[in-house]
Amino acid sequence: MTGGATAKEQEPAQARTLGVVGLGSMGLGAAVSALRRGVPVVGCDPRTEARAAFEAAGGRAVARAADVADCDVVLLLVVNATQTEDVLFGPDGLATRLRRGAVVVASATVDPVLPPQWEARLAGRGVHLIDGPVSGGATKAAEGQMTVMASGLPEAFEAAGGLLDSFAGKVWRLGDRAGIGSTVKMVNQHLAGVHIAAACEAMSLGLRAGADARQLYEVICASAGMSWMFQNRVPHILEGDYTPRSAVNIFVKDLGIVLDAARKLSFPLPLAASAHQLYLATAAMGHGAEDDSAVVKYYAALAGLTLPGGEGDA
Structure with a gap:
């Protein structure tokens, strides 16, 4: 069935x-x-x-x-x-x-x-x-x-x-047959990884432009741009709490699996590849064991932003 x-x-x-x-x-x-x-x-x-x-x-x-x-x-x-x-x-x-x-x-x-x-x-x-x-x-x-x-x-x-x-x-x-479940999970991880990275990028853009972080979150959650990952992960950013519920390194691994599988199928995944690079960059900065919402710290370092919770641009 x-x-x-x-x-x-x-x-x-x-x-x-x-x-x-x-x-x-x-x-x-x-x-x-x-x-x-x-x-x-x-x-x-x-x-x-x-x-x-x-x-x-x-x-x-x-x-x-x-x-x-x-x-x-x-x-x-x-x-x-x-x-x-x-x-x-x-x-x-x-x-x-x-x-x-x-x-x-x-x-x-x-x-x-x-x-x-x-x-x-x-x-x-x-x-x-x-x-x-x-x-x-x-x-x-x-x-x-x-x-x-x-x-x-x-x-x-x-x-x-x-x-x-x-x-x-x-x-x-x-x-x-075995393998179909892992194929579906692979697609799920593709979407989850891209959505988290996009949420971090979008919040960073709003902060750079001067929007209030909490109001930005509340408005997006009531608007068409909302995703489950945005709704779930952005509160970690607002609270300045990067205790790993799911770590940056998990998506280094999982998006790597996605990209390897796509390569075997000769199938292009430009969005997944870009997101993977963001997780790799965040891990290279020393945040690999932190919550995957710590991708926002990559953008904070890039743009000199001070994040909620008092974290600076490092």
Whole structure:
């Protein structure tokens, strides 16, 4: 089935176990959301503080991915393709430890050519793969309202059952093979990256021209130029708070994936390329680990602007 959200499964998800590898901002939120819905969850992260946060929420935490191998569904919310492959096929990888019929949900943003390869390798061991990148950020993850852009064999979805719904607000069934989910996520990241960069550029233009920053934000949010990213990210600028909800370096990576995939397709992406350069420039200035709205600091340095919160032009 394609083009729609999954129906809620009739079987009780509580009877089955979810493993979450990667207890970062989204992984922790997904794991805690599933706990709240009555699902037994094992969370995995090498960082002591991440495990402590999950245990404080009532979950069981482990340091090694191999220790979630007895779970029915394992959600991988790691950073990139390299970490995904290490968790699955590295020396302590899950591929040789998961029981037959278990399901891996691979959720990192990756090149769409990779999930079909992982699907084939896991299938040889009787393990299912769902190509399931997510969107919504830390806030939606904590609310259990992430969007999952999922594709995979029908039997993989059947085996996963209601556990997919335990950490998501909507699970989109996008096709019967791995790779389609990552393709859709790639398009989402193209748009998100361009929209954030455009929001930072537009706010900088307004500041340079003498507009009041907060009034500018309020007017645009009530006008045709508004985007979800403008509405969501500009308050970080207004508050001078660049605590990373999603970091500049994430879009250095994700727009790099977008551009690499487009290059293989001989498809031009001038807007994405320009936005990628803005994230790279911001990272080169030393702001790569800050919130992605810190792209505004590139423009502040360029134009000598003082940003809300008292940040200068450095």
